[in-house]
Amino acid sequence: DICVVDEDAHVVRGRWDVTPAIHLHTELHRLRPDARVVIHNHPYYVSLLAALGMLPELVHQTGSLFLDDMYLLDKYDGEIDAPWRAVELASQIGSANLAILANHGAIITGRNLAEAVYRAASIERVCRLAYDVMLTGRTPSPMNRGDMVGMQASLIERAADVYWAGAARMTIKADRSVLD
Numbered sequence: 107d108i109c110v111v112d113e114d115a116h117v118v119r120g121r122w123d124v125t126p127a128i129h130l131h132t133e134l135h136r137l138r139p140d141a142r143v144v145i146h147n148h149p150y151y152v153s154l155l156a157a158l159g160m161l162p163e164l165v166h167q168t169g170s171l172f173l174d175d176m177y178l179l180d181k182y183d184g185e186i187d188a189p190w191r192a193v194e195l196a197s198q199i200g201s202a203n204l205a206i207l208a209n210h211g212a213i214i215t216g217r218n219l220a221e222a223v224y225r226a227a228s229i230e231r232v233c234r235l236a237y238d239v240m241l242t243g244r245t246p247s248p249m250n251r252g253d254m255v256g257m258q259a260s261l262i263e264r265a266a267d268v269y270w271a272g273a274a275r276m277t278i279k280a281d282r283s284v285l286d
């Protein structure tokens with residue numbers, strides 16, 4: 107269900123109103139020209155780490171996607187209902203493509219849909235794995251930073267598009283009317 111808003115978050119097309127938290131999107135777009143897509147959600151394992159007030163430890167190669175690209179907002183009161191509050195939040199996030207808001211959820215950005223959706227899908231698995239590794243009480247095998255840098259580039263260049271194409275095929279298969 108698509109709702110179109112202008113740059114100040116006024117609804118210009120669509121059947122419904124938007125959440126007051128829409129400013130979080132408009133202000134991030136304004137501050138970050140690279141953030142063409144902004145996703146905000148609260149999946150379970152992201153929320154679990156958000157409840158612990160921590161970012162996931164990167165313990166798997168897929169986690170390289172988030173190398174030096176995560177920000178933890180350790181105090182988040184849950185109300186972004188005015189543009190100035192969203193500006194404050196957006197400037198704290200800076201250039202990171204993933205922000206975890208304490209006791210809340212995540213904000214994920216990308217230069218395009220494929221990138222942002224791939225990050226959004228991946229961060230839930232990254233948090234789940236990090237949490238399960240924590241439960242073992244053992245120290246994860248360290249990854250080589252140089253390898254992670256290379257992996258991060260190839261995940262963004264190649265895996266995002268492949269993931270997006272697969273997700274699109276599954277969605278179209280489940281409901282052809284999305285193409286209308």
Ligand SMILES: [Zn+2]
Nearest residue numbers: 146147148211
């Ligand atoms: Zn939220």
